[in-house]
Amino acid sequence: MLLDAASLYFRAFYGVPTSVTSPDGRPVNAVRGFLDMTARLVAAHRPERLVACWDDDWRPAFRVAALPSYKAHRVAPEGGEEVPDELGPQVPVLVEVLAAAGLARVGAPGYEADDVIGTLATRARGAVDVVTGDRDLFQLVDDARGVRILYTARGITDLDYVDEASVAARYGIPGRSYADFAVLRGDPSDGLPGVAGVGAKTAAALINAFGSLAGIQEAAARAVVPKAPLTAAVLKKLHAATDYLAAAPRVVAVVTDIDLPPVDGVLPARPADPDVLAGLAAGYGLENSVRRLGAVLGWPADVLG
Numbered sequence: 405m406l407l408d409a410a411s412l413y414f415r416a417f418y419g420v421p422t423s424v425t426s427p428d429g430r431p432v433n434a435v436r437g438f439l440d441m442t443a444r445l446v447a448a449h450r451p452e453r454l455v456a457c458w459d460d461d462w463r464p465a466f467r468v469a470a471l472p473s474y475k476a477h478r479v480a481p482e483g484g485e486e487v488p489d490e491l492g493p494q495v496p497v498l499v500e501v502l503a504a505a506g507l508a509r510v511g512a513p514g515y516e517a518d519d520v521i522g523t524l525a526t527r528a529r530g531a532v533d534v535v536t537g538d539r540d541l542f543q544l545v546d547d548a549r550g551v552r553i554l555y556t557a558r559g560i561t562d563l564d565y566v567d568e569a570s571v572a573a574r575y576g577i578p579g580r581s582y583a584d585f586a587v588l589r590g591d592p593s594d595g596l597p598g599v600a601g602v603g604a605k606t607a608a609a610l611i612n613a614f615g616s617l618a619g620i621q622e623a624a625a626r627a628v629v630p631k632a633p634l635t636a637a638v639l640k641k642l643h644a645a646t647d648y649l650a651a652a653p654r655v656v657a658v659v660t661d662i663d664l665p666p667v668d669g670v671l672p673a674r675p676a677d678p679d680v681l682a683g684l685a686a687g688y689g690l691e692n693s694v695r696r697l698g699a700v701l702g703w704p705a706d707v708l709g
Contacts, residue, residue, distance in 0.1 A: 405454045405455075405533045406454075406524055406525060406532060407454065407455065407456045407535050408457060408517050408534065408536035408537070408538055408541065409456045409457055409517060410458070411517075411537045411538050411556070412438055412535065412556070413437075413495065414434075415537050415556050416433065416434045416436070416438045417434035420434070420436060421433060422490050427687070427689050430493065433490075433494075434495075435494050435497050435498045435688065438498055440693050440696060440697075442454075442507070443697040443700050444561070445535060445554075446697075447700040449533060451671070452670070453668070453670055453671070454669055454671055455508045455669040456502055456507060456510070457510055457511070457520040457524070458520065459511065459516050460514070461513065461514050461515060462475070462485045462516060463475045463478075464514055464519075466514070466654070467655045470651040470652070470655050471651050473595040474595050474596065497688060500684055501688075501690065504680040505676065505681055506672030507672065508667060508668065515659060515662055518538065518540055518658045519658055519659035521536075522659055523660055523661060523662040524664070524667060525544055526660040526661070528551075531549075531550030533552060533554050534552070535556065535563075536553060536554075536555065536556065539582075540586065540591070543582040543583040543656075543657070543658060545570075545571055546580070547567055552566060553566035576608040577607075578612075583657055584617040585604075586656050587617055587649070588602050588607035588610065588611075589602065589603060589607045596652065596656065599642060599645040599649070600641060601641045602638065602641055606633060606638060609632075610633050613633050617649070617653065620634075621642070627639055672701060673703070674703055674704070674707070681707070682707075691708060
C-alpha cells in the first residue's frame, strides 16, 4: 500500500476540524486525520507493506522547464508551495510521528510523491494499492499487475476503487490511456492548459480512434481530408498546440524509474522508538489516534506507557 502523503494530509486537514488541537492549543487535525485514516486502511486491507510517499519537491524543475505554468498558481509569494497557515506546522510533526512509529516514509530529491509511487509500484512483485486524491495517478492502473487506485473522492473515509474498467467507465477511454487523455484535456488544478478547445469528449474520441497521443499526432501530420473525430476544427486546434503537445507528456507522465534505495515498508510489530512516540502523542494530544494505529498493527497495549 502506497500512500500519497501530501494528498492525504491535505485531505485530512480539510476533513477534520481545526478545533482538534494539542493540549497547548495548536491544531493537529491533519496529523490526527492522517493517522486515523492509515489505521482504517490497514484494518480494511491488511497490506503486507505500507509506505508514506513524500513530495521532496512538489514542483520539480524538470516539469517546470517543460511547462512553466505547472503548478504556478500554487506558488506562495515567498516561494514554495502555498499551504494553509494552520497546516504548515503540522507536517514536521507528522514526519516525527511516522519515524517514531516505524512507518516507512520515502521521498526522492527533485521528485514528487507521484514519482516515488510510480517507481515503487513498478518495482513491486505483487498487488499494489495506491491511496490518493490525485487523478494523475490513474495512469498507473494495471489489471495484469494488480495495481489499482484507492481514490479519496469524498473526505477521508469514502474510497472509490479505480482499475482499468473504472477508468474506461469514467472517461470512455482504454484503461491504460489516462496520461494521454490528461494531456489533451488538461488539468487546471496543476496549471496544465490542455489543447485549447479540446474537452474530455473530443479527447476520448481521438484516443479511441488513434490509440495514443503519438498516434493522434501522426494522423494529424498526414491528414489530407479531415474526417471525424479529426475534423478540420480539431486539426487546427492540434496544430496550434504543437509546442504544448511536445512538452506536456513529460509533465504528466509519472516517473517510474527513480534510483531509490531498497524500501522495506514492512508494518512494524512495535514502534521504532516507543519513548519518543509516547512523548509526541502526549505533547500533541494524539494518544487515541496512536493507540488506534497500534491496535491494528498489533502493538502491545502498553506501548504509550
